[in-house]
Amino acid sequence: MKKRFLVLVLLVISLFLLLATVSAEEIVSDDSNTEIGVFSEKQSVTSSDEPNDNMGDDTSNDLDDNDSKNFSDSNSISVSHSSTNITTINSTTTNSTAIDTTTTNSNINTSNVPFKFTSTKNIVSTYGKKVKFSLKVLNKEGKAISHTLVTFKVSSKTYKVYTNVNGISSINLNYNAGKYTIYYYASDISGKNRYTVKNYYKITTYKWNSGANVLKNKKIKSNVLKSTLVKKIIKAAKFGTPIIKFKGGNGKVVFITSGVHGNEIPSQIASLKLIKYLETHSIKGTIYIMPFMNSKGTAANVRNYKGIRLNKLANKKGTISYKTVKLIKKLKSNAYGDFHSTRPGGKPGKNVVMGTYRPTKKSATLAKYISKKAKVKCIIYKKAGVEYPGALEDVVSMKGIPAVSCEVISPHGKIKSGSVSKSLLMMKTLLKYNSVI
């Protein structure tokens, strides 16, 4: 009997132990699902009424905070948690699984974590042209991740764009001319690329029966610059009066002319230098440059056009200078500069900027500014059209557009040392006054 009883007792104990183990496993199992980050030490002391509020935040942190410390913490704590907690947590199966597999299946764990961007290229564009910048977000295994937030920053703008089903996130850019950096981030990864916007340009030739090969002028030919645009405008001059437009933003419109007197070389070379400069330097508005108003005069290295004194007849219908004034007005110019050279001992015979007080006071203000900044003399006449009736500057001023004439000393048909750079400086100063460069 005793022996039987003992066997029975042992049997009962074994059964009890077995049951106890199973229930313990169940609890642990629940607990591991519960995981964790969710049940931090702090939460273990809070009441079980709160978990619903905490859940949202905590589960979102799960993937970031799935370290082993949290795991063991919750293991020891979770048994005492109410079933409400556990049930709620189980609903976040994906997260729990991800955390659960930290040690066994790291592939799944990192599948939605941005690891790197595909290589992206620097962008070069032209003002007014929309371009798309795209990148792909990859995980550690090199697979694209969809629905991941990518933040782009360009200049002062921020764009937030989720990756599409192919893991691609893109933004459209249409910026003013200039140099920018595109910065981008997704979780902990980041990158950057350059975005360069060049000035828009366009060459138009006005067939005013003024066309000629300006390279026939030896001084022009020997000073021609290596520049695609300079070559193009010289070619265009064969067919008339060429004009080049540059635009890099919605700023002011400045109109520059040279060569109304064909044998005044320095200002025409300065115009070509300015064209070359604008090929690579961004601007904030619009610039029109007419380097050879009178291509025929330039080619022949003579002052006038077929004997016509263009700078005395800008107010006479039909002349090239008259047509130029009409164009300056039509293109809504905010300022105008006509560039010449003056021979030593001639009139005015010095480096000088000229303007008028009336009817456009800004002509005088502009002249004073150029005089000060470019360190040249300044002559301001009371009223436009009195001393120089029919001069381009005067006629433009009389139309309400601020206008100046800029002279540099150089013998006709020749280039005095320093005259080109002085002329160019005055052009750039005119542009700076108008905030275009």
Ligand SMILES: [Zn+2]
């Ligand atoms: Zn002149």
